[in-house]
Amino acid sequence: MSAAAMDYEQAGELKIGQVGIANLRIRSLDVARLVDEMRQRVQRAPKLFARAAVVIDFGGLSQVPDATTARALIDGLVEAGVLPVALAYGTPETERLSEALGLPLLAKFRAQYERADGTPAPAVEPAPAQASPASARPAAPAAAAVPGSGQPGKIQSAPVRSGQQVYADNRDLTVLSPVGAGAEVIADGSVHIYGPLRGRALAGAQGNEQARIFCREFHAELVAIAGHYRVLEDIPSDLRGKAVQVWLEDQQLKIAALD
Incomplete structure (x- = not known):
């Protein structure tokens, strides 16, 4: 069963966003169950989730919990190995809860990709583009373009090293070189990687569920489309090192x- 399928049945749905921030949308206010789920996620992928920043989203509940219950959840998540850093904005009740807990509100999950005035932050300029030989392109169905995008895809020719991040806003991203462990490549459209992928690849970052990831040599720490993710420990071993495509279906x- 895929990680996405398991999350659908779990008390809390975890979606992966940018720069290691995760959004934990609470579906069932069962503190012990939520803490146990997060503890298991940390145990399965400790390098990915240990000490990870988590935004708590109570939008999946009919009623915002009281401060005592919310504090018990936060303390439990810390004990499980993750760090709740904010609440996701939803209602005035959520705002009052954030004040009681002493946590900030994040009105937008993608806030760090925006300036204070709400306009998109400029992407890091890539190295000069190089043409990708036709023989290097894996045969795969064409990925859907980013809705409303008039921009050409972004091309990254230099290696993406540990700790680095490359982001293609409102367009596809093509990486012609390796993506190292601990590195992130993110696009609002699809991601194409013609070198080994040992870090993280996130496509459809603004919620485009038609986006795909194509990789020539697959060793990914994590892949995600529109927030639905899988980590290396959840990926069949027979796919590692292979040319693969990743997509979202149902x-x-x-x-x-x-x-």
Whole structure:
């Protein structure tokens, strides 16, 4: 069963956003169950989730919890190994709860990609583009373009090293070189990687569920489309090192080898 399918049945749905921030949308206010789920996630992928920043989203509940229950959840999540850093804005009740807890509100999950005036932050300029030889392109179905995008895709020719991040806002991203462990490549459209992927790849960052990830040599720490993710520990070993494509189907993340 895929990680996305399991999350659908769990008390809290975890979606992966930018720069290691995760959004934990609470679906069932069962503190012990939520804490146990997060503890298991940390145990399965400690390098990814240990000490990870988490935004708590109570938008999946009919009623915002009281401060005592919310504080018990926060303390439990800290004990499980993650760090709740904010509440996701939803209602005036959420705002009052954030004040009682002493936590900030995040009105937008993608806030760090925006300036204070709300306009998109400029993407890091890539190295000069290089043409990708036709023989290097894995055969795969064409990915849907980013809705409303008039921009050409962004091309990254230099290696993406540990700790670095490359982001293509409102367009596709093509990486012609390796993505190292601890590095992130993110696009609002699809992500194409012609070197080894050892870090993280996130496509459809603004919620485009038609986006895909194509990779020539797959060793990813994490892949995600529109927030639905899988980590290396959840990926079949027979796909590692292969050319693969990743897509979203019926809210489940699919990974398959390319012919």
